[in-house]
Amino acid sequence: MKVANAPVSFGVFELSDAPPPLGPDTMVEALAEAGYEGIDSGPIGYLGTGSELADRLAGNGLLLAGGWVDLRYGDAEAYARGLPALEAALDVFAAAPPAPAGFGPRPTLACSGSAERFARPGGSVPGLAAGEWPAYAARVQEATDRCRERGLEPVFHHHLGTYVETPDDVERLLELTDVQLCLDTGHLLLAGGDPVSALRAWAGRVGHVHVKDGDTKILAAALADGVDLRELMGRGGFAQLGEGELDLPGVVRTLDEIGYTGWVVIEQDTLPGRRTVEQNIADQAANRRKLKELGL
Numbered sequence: 001m002k003v004a005n006a007p008v009s010f011g012v013f014e015l016s017d018a019p020p021p022l023g024p025d026t027m028v029e030a031l032a033e034a035g036y037e038g039i040d041s042g043p044i045g046y047l048g049t050g051s052e053l054a055d056r057l058a059g060n061g062l063l064l065a066g067g068w069v070d071l072r073y074g075d076a077e078a079y080a081r082g083l084p085a086l087e088a089a090l091d092v093f094a095a096a097p098p099a100p101a102g103f104g105p106r107p108t109l110a111c112s113g114s115a116e117r118f119a120r121p122g123g124s125v126p127g128l129a130a131g132e133w134p135a136y137a138a139r140v141q142e143a144t145d146r147c148r149e150r151g152l153e154p155v156f157h158h159h160l161g162t163y164v165e166t167p168d169d170v171e172r173l174l175e176l177t178d179v180q181l182c183l184d185t186g187h188l189l190l191a192g193g194d195p196v197s198a199l200r201a202w203a204g205r206v207g208h209v210h211v212k213d214g215d216t217k218i219l220a221a222a223l224a225d226g227v228d229l230r231e232l233m234g235r236g237g238f239a240q241l242g243e244g245e246l247d248l249p250g251v252v253r254t255l256d257e258i259g260y261t262g263w264v265v266i267e268q269d270t271l272p273g274r275r276t277v278e279q280n281i282a283d284q285a286a287n288r289r290k291l292k293e294l295g296l
Contacts, residue, residue: 004037004038004039005284007042007046011272011273012042014043014070022280024046030281034285035292038063039065041067047064073136086146093107094150105152106154107147109144110159113161114163121160122160122190122191137176140173140176153207155182158182165187166192166193167191180206180208199260208265210265211267213244213245214244215243222235230271234271241268241286241287252294
């Protein structure tokens with residue numbers, strides 16, 4: 001296993017239209033100094049493209065672990081309109097620095113989401129109807145196959161506020177496709193799942209792991225206040241490792257028990273401006289130390 005981090009831990013992510021609170025050089029230098037071996041792309045282009053991306057990462061001894069690409073799998077026309085963005089992302093991943101076998105960038109396929117679930121994250125809002133699943137899954141499979149045609153093995157990221165949010169949603173997607181899973185411990189925890197049990201149950205399909213802590217008390221307060229997923233992130237719903245409810249030692253132990261090999265990406269989703277750049281850098285250094293203490 002190799003450990004990476006991601007721009008979302010600094011408030012740089014695809015769902016935010018705010019200016020990045022720090023530049024890519026500051027971020028990659030801080031992560032390299034903290035002992036990370038890789039980084040997710042964040043919004044395509046944030047870390048650069050082509051030789052700029054390769055030089056920036058290689059100059060700091062980092063690999064590209066993967067990157068988020070969302071498509072509207074629930075809407076045939078919107079899905080088709082989004083395919084050029086998928087191809088553009090795959091171009092970026094293909095230009096990443098050479099990586100050891102098993103540690104190339106994993107295109108992280110994600111759903112653009114459900115407005116109803118985004119407003120009420122955590123699994124309380126119904127998702128796709130039974131009759132909608134086959135077409136949804138067929139588009140996920142098509143995107144998966146497109147990645148494979150480019151020599152890249154994708155993973156699908158279940159996520160709060162989307163049609164693949166709850167453990168039951170994940171089970172259905174796995175039944176209907178052969179895509180590997182990006183198991184995100186924080187999103188699963190806040191959607192009512194048990195990350196340790198899920199790692200064991202889905203061991204044969206886990207191709208990427210996002211290690212993230214979560215706080216169900218903050219989720220409950222956010223739901224009571226009627227705020228959405230974005231504000232949940234801003235309120236610290238995804239806590240620093242060890243400060244939420246995630247059984248982090250159990251996750252690390254189970255990854256070893258199931259023989260997982262691949263990227264472990266630490267994330268601490270936050271909004272820009274809620275914490276200073278210096279605080280975010282310190283948090284991610286502390287998160288890396290926490291995993292090192294557990295032998296990873």
